[in-house]
Amino acid sequence: MKLTSKGRYAVMALVDLARFNNINPVSLRDISLRQGISLDYLEQIFSKLRKKEIVQSVRGTQGGYILNRKAKEIKLTNIFDAVDEKVKTVQCKKDSKKGCNGRSTKCLTHNLWDELENHINNFFEEKSLEDLIKDNIERRV
Amino acid sequence: MKLTSKGRYAVMALVDLARFNNINPVSLRDISLRQGISLDYLEQIFSKLRKKEIVQSVRGTQGGYILNRKAKEIKLTNIFDAVDEKVKTVQCKKDSKKGCNGRSTKCLTHNLWDELENHINNFFEEKSLEDLIKDNIERRV
DNA sequence: TAGATACTTGACTATTTTAGTCAGGTTTAT
DNA sequence: ATAAACCTGACTAAAATAGTCAAGTATCTA
Ligand code: FES
Ligand code: FES
Numbered sequence: 001m002k003l004t005s006k007g008r009y010a011v012m013a014l015v016d017l018a019r020f021n022n023i024n025p026v027s028l029r030d031i032s033l034r035q036g037i038s039l040d041y042l043e044q045i046f047s048k049l050r051k052k053e054i055v056q057s058v059r060g061t062q063g064g065y066i067l068n069r070k071a072k073e074i075k076l077t078n079i080f081d082a083v084d085e086k087v088k089t090v091q092c093k094k095d096s097k098k099g100c101n102g103r104s105t106k107c108l109t110h111n112l113w114d115e116l117e118n119h120i121n122n123f124f125e126e127k128s129l130e131d132l133i134k135d136n137i138e139r140r141v
Numbered sequence: 142m143k144l145t146s147k148g149r150y151a152v153m154a155l156v157d158l159a160r161f162n163n164i165n166p167v168s169l170r171d172i173s174l175r176q177g178i179s180l181d182y183l184e185q186i187f188s189k190l191r192k193k194e195i196v197q198s199v200r201g202t203q204g205g206y207i208l209n210r211k212a213k214e215i216k217l218t219n220i221f222d223a224v225d226e227k228v229k230t231v232q233c234k235k236d237s238k239k240g241c242n243g244r245s246t247k248c249l250t251h252n253l254w255d256e257l258e259n260h261i262n263n264f265f266e267e268k269s270l271e272d273l274i275k276d277n278i279e280r281r282v
Numbered sequence: 283t284a285g286a287t288a289c290t291t292g293a294c295t296a297t298t299t300t301a302g303t304c305a306g307g308t309t310t311a312t
Numbered sequence: 313a314t315a316a317a318c319c320t321g322a323c324t325a326a327a328a329t330a331g332t333c334a335a336g337t338a339t340c341t342a
Contacts, residue, residue, distance in 0.1 A: 001261065002229040003142050003254070005330060012250050027288060036244050041331055047290070060339025061287045088143040103177050109153050111280065112273060113144070119264050120142065123257060136249060146301060168317060182302055188319070201310025202316045 007085030009037050010045050014079060015132050017055070018071050025064030045083055052082035071130040080124060087120045089113035148226030150178050151186050155220060156273050158196070159212050166198075166205030186224055193223035212274060217265040228261045230254040 012035050017026045028046060032039040046065060049055045054074060055065045067074070080086065090113045092100045099106045153176050158167045169187060173180040187206060190196045195215060196206045208215070221227065231254045233241045240247045 001142060001144050001148070001226065003231075003257070004328090005232070007142070008231070008250070008254070011253070012248055015249050025288095029288075035248065036240075036242055038331065040333075043290075044331090050289095057289060058339090059287095059289050059337080062340065063288050063338085065289090085142065090144075090149070091146070099177075101177055107153055107176065108156050108277060109149070109273060111276060112152070112268070113149070116144070116264060120261060123260050127253070132250060132253060135252060139252065145299090166317095170317075179302060181304075184319070185302090191319095198318060199310095200308080200318050202314095203311060204309085204317050206318090 004085055006041075006045060006083050007080055009035075009041065010049065010079050010083045010085070011076065011132070013037065013042060013045065014049070014054070014067075014074070014129055015136070017065060018067060018129050018133055019136075021067050021071075024062070025058040025066050027064040030064075048083050049079070052078070054078060054082055067129075071133060072128050074129040076124040076127045077121065079129075087117050087124075089117045145226060147182075147186060147224050148221050150176075150182065151190065151220050151224045151226070152217065152273070154178065154183060154186065155190070155195070155208075155215070155270055156277070158206060159208060159270050159274055160277075162208050162212075165203070166207050168205040171205075189224050190220070193219070195219060195223055208270075212270040215270040217268045218262065220270075221265060228258050228265075230258045 013028075013031050016031050016035055020026050020030075028039055028042045031037065032042055046055060046057075050057055050065075053068050056068045057063070057065055090100065090110070092098060092106070097106070098104060099110070154169075154172050157172050157176055161167050161171075169180055169183045172178065173183055187196060187198075191198055191206075194209050197209045198204070198206055231241065231251070233239060233247070238247070239245060240251070
């Protein structure tokens with residue numbers, strides 16, 4: 001069970017962005033340098049964040065990205081959803097009544113995997129970008 | 142973030158085994174058939190479970206595996222640990238003070254990833270094999 | 283208006299991980 | 313003796329990951 005870099009980078013980048021968001025758009029180049037993430041990779045990530053309306057882009061010199069909603073209203077769920085970092089505890093389709101490997105019924109432990117998935121998703125639904133920034137400032141004091 | 146088949150199979154197989162555990166050893170062939178898991182793959186998995194003393198093997202005809210501890214004392218943590226299904230939310234070493242990609246400090250969101258890892262591991266530490274079997278019986282009633 | 287900055291898009295690829303398979307053993311009950 | 317079942321190590325196809333690369337377009341500033 002691991003979190004992918006794509007998901008981790010997306011959150012890192014947005015926290016970085018949110019901290020400088022007040023005044024000007026933040027360029028990916030700056031985020032890339034500050035956070036040590038490949039610029040080209042960031043571009044892929046922000047393309048998805050923009051499509052899901054989490055950020056807005058400002059083109060041209062002095063351009064960059066700004067948050068499209070208040071930090072409080074951006075939950076981890078939204079970010080992970082945007083970059084396709086989904087929690088998957090099973091292989092079978094959720095809506096189908098069939099089990100894994102095309103078996104006719106769900107497995108003995110199916111309930112457990114659903115619980116696990118919910119448990120993890122709850123965490124993502126509770127945390128907002130704002131929480132992360134606050135947490136960060138507090139720890140520095 | 143996905144759970145691998147290896148981890149899922151390990152738990153499925155142990156629940157199956159635990160249900161028939163009272164009387165005789167349970168053969169992997171039976172588990173394979175009942176749960177639809179490749180026999181060869183199960184053998185790899187049980188080799189690890191045996192090394193971590195979660196199960197005991199009985200060789201020869203009529204042989205198989207039995208639980209090596211009470212179902213109540215086998216937590217999901219133990220199972221996942223045995224088959225190397227670890228929760229990893231970061232790439233950098235936990236004990237090192239260095240960050241990811243060999244950076245000199247930990248990242249802005251590091252605290253978050255630690256929290257997430259704990260959140261997930263808590264779930265695994267709470268659930269025992271016994272819980273799973275009970276849950277299963279209840280749902281069938 | 284030339285040039286620089288920065289977003290935009292799509293294709294491509296090396297590496298790693300996953301989910302097994304396969305081939306050959308050894309042990310033991312009947 | 314033979315069959316059932318455990319045991320071990322090596323191998324591999326397919327998928328996922330973590331990027332890179334190339335070729336744009338838009339906008340600001342000198
Ligand atoms: S995990 Fe797919 S059937 Fe339960
Ligand atoms: S995740 Fe590695 S430095 Fe924070």
